[in-house]
Amino acid sequence: MYTIRELFLTLQGEGAQTGMRAVFLRFAGCNLWSGREADRATATCTFCDTDFVGTGGPGGGKFADAATLAAAVAATWGPSPAHRLVVCTGGEPLLQLDAPLIDALHAHGFRIAVETNGTIAAPAGIDWLCVSPKAGSTTVQRAGHELKLVFPQPALPPEAVETWRFDHYFLQPMDSPHQAANIQAAIAYILDHPQWRLSLQTHKVTGIA
Numbered sequence: 001m002y003t004i005r006e007l008f009l010t011l012q013g014e015g016a017q018t019g020m021r022a023v024f025l026r027f028a029g030c031n032l033w034s035g036r037e038a039d040r041a042t043a044t045c046t047f048c049d050t051d052f053v054g055t056g057g058p059g060g061g062k063f064a065d066a067a068t069l070a071a072a073v074a075a076t077w078g079p080s081p082a083h084r085l086v087v088c089t090g091g092e093p094l095l096q097l098d099a100p101l102i103d104a105l106h107a108h109g110f111r112i113a114v115e116t117n118g119t120i121a122a123p124a125g126i127d128w129l130c131v132s133p134k135a136g137s138t139t140v141q142r143a144g145h146e147l148k149l150v151f152p153q154p155a156l157p158p159e160a161v162e163t164w165r166f167d168h169y170f171l172q173p174m175d176s177p178h179q180a181a182n183i184q185a186a187i188a189y190i191l192d193h194p195q196w197r198l199s200l201q202t203h204k205v206t207g208i209a
Ligand SMILES: C[S@@+](CC[C@H](N)C(=O)[O-])C[C@H]1O[C@@H](n2cnc3c(N)ncnc32)[C@H](O)[C@@H]1O
Pocket: 030, 047, 048, 049, 050, 089, 090, 091, 092, 093, 115, 116, 117, 118, 131, 132, 148, 150, 172, 173, 174, 175, 176
């Protein structure tokens, strides 16, 4: 059984795959926050921009098995067989994404991308792994395709993660009332540290989901 908050077609808004057509598979639930506003201040992850509670989003629901969920992902993509991309996110997708679902999505021709907080080791078979570490948590998954550090997190500066084994290193300015200052701080940091690239949340600029 998989518990899905929402399932929708959009463009990947963040990171190295920005702009690509993708089905977003948003799993319900997270291990770093309950998702309730009353708990936000005492959560491990306090800046989350996403509603991942329950199954009430577009395309959400409980899916009995991997084949049923993969068929729903394929139907959301549509009939075109080429360039199929699914982005598994949440909430924390690695609480639920398992080998049967990875195999079922591959069987439908999807390249599987994952957005994870890195506190759970990734299963085999993920085609694009994006790890976004959170201050106050223990990141066990320290290798992957892209590291996407929400910036700034004073207790988790880029220097603390810059030697982890990734192909791409992104700073993503924290969306908050201080967003404009966070963008300028990220730009200033990258001008001094060219290992890093800027990731803007382009879906928020364009107004798509
Ligand atoms: C909602 S999370 C879901 C996946 C996973 N739980 C994680 O944290 O990576 C998706 C992405 O949004 C980022 N994110 C969450 N809140 C943000 C915010 N306020 N500003 C910028 N990025 C944010 C996360 O760091 C992560 O890269």
